[in-house]
Amino acid sequence: MTREPLGVGIVGAGPVVQAIHLPTLARLGELFEVRNVMDVNPDVAAAVAGRAGASPSTSIDELLADDGVEVVAICSPSAFHAPQVIAAMRAGKRAVLCEKPFATDREQAELIAEASRETGVPVIVGAMHTYDPAWLAGIAEWESLGADAHTIRSRVVLPPNSRFETSATEVLTPRPSSGLPDLGDPSVRAQMVFGGVLGLAVHDLPLVRRLIPATDEVAVVSASALSPWGYEVGLTANGRLVHAIGALTEQWRPTWELEVVSDHARMLLEFPPSYVHAGSATATIATSARTVRFGPYPHNGYEGEWRALHAIATTGSAAAPSVESLIDDLVFILEVASAASATARREEAR
Amino acid sequence: MTTPTASAASTASTVHVEPADPLRAAAAAAALAALPLSFTEAGRDAKVIVVAGSGGWVDRVRAAASAGAQGVIVTDPLPAPGASALATDTPACIVVLAETWASSPMLRAAVHQFGEPIARTRLIDARSVEPTTGRDLPAVIFAQLRAVQSLGIEVSTLAIAAQSTSSILAIGRSASGARIVLSAARGDGVDGTLDLLLVAADEVIRIDLPDSRTARPGRAVLTSATAAVELPTIWETAHRNSWRALHDALESGLEPGHIAMFAAALAVAPALAEA
Numbered sequence: 001m002t003r004e005p006l007g008v009g010i011v012g013a014g015p016v017v018q019a020i021h022l023p024t025l026a027r028l029g030e031l032f033e034v035r036n037v038m039d040v041n042p043d044v045a046a047a048v049a050g051r052a053g054a055s056p057s058t059s060i061d062e063l064l065a066d067d068g069v070e071v072v073a074i075c076s077p078s079a080f081h082a083p084q085v086i087a088a089m090r091a092g093k094r095a096v097l098c099e100k101p102f103a104t105d106r107e108q109a110e111l112i113a114e115a116s117r118e119t120g121v122p123v124i125v126g127a128m129h130t131y132d133p134a135w136l137a138g139i140a141e142w143e144s145l146g147a148d149a150h151t152i153r154s155r156v157v158l159p160p161n162s163r164f165e166t167s168a169t170e171v172l173t174p175r176p177s178s179g180l181p182d183l184g185d186p187s188v189r190a191q192m193v194f195g196g197v198l199g200l201a202v203h204d205l206p207l208v209r210r211l212i213p214a215t216d217e218v219a220v221v222s223a224s225a226l227s228p229w230g231y232e233v234g235l236t237a238n239g240r241l242v243h244a245i246g247a248l249t250e251q252w253r254p255t256w257e258l259e260v261v262s263d264h265a266r267m268l269l270e271f272p273p274s275y276v277h278a279g280s281a282t283a284t285i286a287t288s289a290r291t292v293r294f295g296p297y298p299h300n301g302y303e304g305e306w307r308a309l310h311a312i313a314t315t316g317s318a319a320a321p322s323v324e325s326l327i328d329d330l331v332f333i334l335e336v337a338s339a340a341s342a343t344a345r346r347e348e349a350r
Numbered sequence: 351m352t353t354p355t356a357s358a359a360s361t362a363s364t365v366h367v368e369p370a371d372p373l374r375a376a377a378a379a380a381a382l383a384a385l386p387l388s389f390t391e392a393g394r395d396a397k398v399i400v401v402a403g404s405g406g407w408v409d410r411v412r413a414a415a416s417a418g419a420q421g422v423i424v425t426d427p428l429p430a431p432g433a434s435a436l437a438t439d440t441p442a443c444i445v446v447l448a449e450t451w452a453s454s455p456m457l458r459a460a461v462h463q464f465g466e467p468i469a470r471t472r473l474i475d476a477r478s479v480e481p482t483t484g485r486d487l488p489a490v491i492f493a494q495l496r497a498v499q500s501l502g503i504e505v506s507t508l509a510i511a512a513q514s515t516s517s518i519l520a521i522g523r524s525a526s527g528a529r530i531v532l533s534a535a536r537g538d539g540v541d542g543t544l545d546l547l548l549v550a551a552d553e554v555i556r557i558d559l560p561d562s563r564t565a566r567p568g569r570a571v572l573t574s575a576t577a578a579v580e581l582p583t584i585w586e587t588a589h590r591n592s593w594r595a596l597h598d599a600l601e602s603g604l605e606p607g608h609i610a611m612f613a614a615a616l617a618v619a620p621a622l623a624e625a
Contacts, residue, residue: 153533157547222519249550251553261517
């Protein structure tokens with residue numbers, strides 16, 4: 001049976017929507033049709049909506065009132081996520097995709113969970129690595145080996161975003177350039193590390209949480225802001241060591257790796273940078289007996305999350321991740337960000 | 351006119367490998383076999399004595415020097431606290447360390463070719479996975495520290511931030527303020543490669559160093575905004591590289607400074623040393 005594409009409403013029309021979601025949805029034309037794009041800037045709303053043949057809106061109420069909108073993607077600044085997700089649910093939409101983080105604290109996340117329970121509208125978080133097919137294949141193999149991760153190390157070293165955005169689309173709203181931060185200022189260091197965890201490490205922390213049995217004993221053991229922009233964070237959780245670095249540089253080579261080590265196996269995930277449409281990551285799992293590699297697959301995690309959204313919108317919320325699991329991810333991320341930020345603030349001046 | 355072979359053979363140093371530690375002795379024998387013109391095997395009165403770097407190696411170095419050796423090679427030295435004394439109360443011979451990663455010829459090449467970008471580094475991240483039958487994890491961190499030092503980076507501070515039976519994390523700073531992160535995990539299915547990442551504002555350097563017993567080449571790549579430069583491969587073990595350093599030192603009479611650097615590493619991170 002052929003099903004009509006689901007009507008999509010997109011809240012927020014910044015570079016992520018322009019470079020990631022619209023090109024992804026263009027490839028999924030049998031599943032989705034963009035019907036409405038909202039941005040507080042009417043010129044941006046009109047221009048981005050025009051690219052997709054959609055109607056523009058300048059308020060979420062206007063977008064939610066559009067009967068053609070069946071699923072909603074919340075791509076606004078994170079401070080607006082929770083009320084907008086809840087508004088979409090209460091408007092009777094079929095499903096909501098919210099960019100990460102889907103709330104800024106646990107209380108907001110609980111309100112989303114309550115609205116989801118009351119309305120029956122499922123929500124998924126746009127943590128694209130959790131939907132990357134190489135990750136999904138890799139974690140299935142990892143778990144089939146019975147491997148128990150004791151060390152997880154993340155490395156993210158990226159060139160300027162513009163290098164990728166401008167290859168994926170023609171960006172309408174270029175990012176403002178920022179000055180050189182003063183790392184002698186404790187509040188600047190704290191803010192940089194907090195932002196680094198919520199902006200970059202956030203992609204992989206849900207994977208980390210999946211790999212370790214529990215995250216109720218998290219202790220940050222090191223954290224530092226890196227010049228000119230970056231973070232270094234080390235933590236232990238239930239006896240496991242987790243270490244993450246992230247750095248934005250002017251060099252051209254993107255590195256996005258997640259390494260997982262157990263007593264008898266090692267998994268290395270190598271992700272493509274954000275914004276590009278270059279297929280999935282690769283997952284390489286080595287034991288003393290053999291090395292197995294998964295990927296790259298044709299589609300990436302962005303496409304994976306939209307496919308997941310289609311599945312839960314058309315087959316029911318049973319296919320959706322539990323909101324409790326999303327809350328646990330969020331709480332873990334916020335706990336790491338807060339503790340690491342506090343540690344970076346206390347660091348002696350250099 | 352003499353042939354190159356005859357000329358080189360005339361400068362060969364006699365060498366004796368102490369058999370105390372079978373694994374280290376086997377590694378030394380392999381290095382010796384790969385330098386047939388520079389070294390020739392002899393008995394205990396040889397010009398060069400090769401001692402195992404397992405527990406008690408500092409005493410073995412002193413014994414060899416006292417017995418008249420002109421040169422001593424220490425194979426895979428563990429971080430022994432007594433090594434600091436060798437830097438102040440120097441033995442009457444040249445001492446060269448054959449270390450797991452610090453002796454890699456690729457590190458030397460990287461220093462030569464990438465010296466200025468290395469000096470601009472703001473983050474040094476070193477990672478390895480140690481086989482379950484391998485060294486203690488603090489010794490692995492010490493070996494990483496020695497590799498970082500060998501890049502010409504002066505390490506000012508280093509402390510263990512977390513440690514378990516399966517993993518270890520050490521954090522420090524260089525004299526120029528760069529963040530230093532050293533970590534090791536315990537696990538099988540890996541090949542003992544050290545993965546070094548150096549991040550600066552405009553460049554990244556990535557260096558892979560295989561363990562000291564393989565001639566599989568290391569890899570060093572500098573990436574900037576406009577290009578990437580990869581150094582030529584060097585199919586030489588780290589041990590053989592150290593043996594050549596001793597040969598050169600014996601010829602020139604110049605002390606290569608290995609013990610002083612080793613002692614400096616011990617001074618930065620005494621907690622990594624074996625009691």
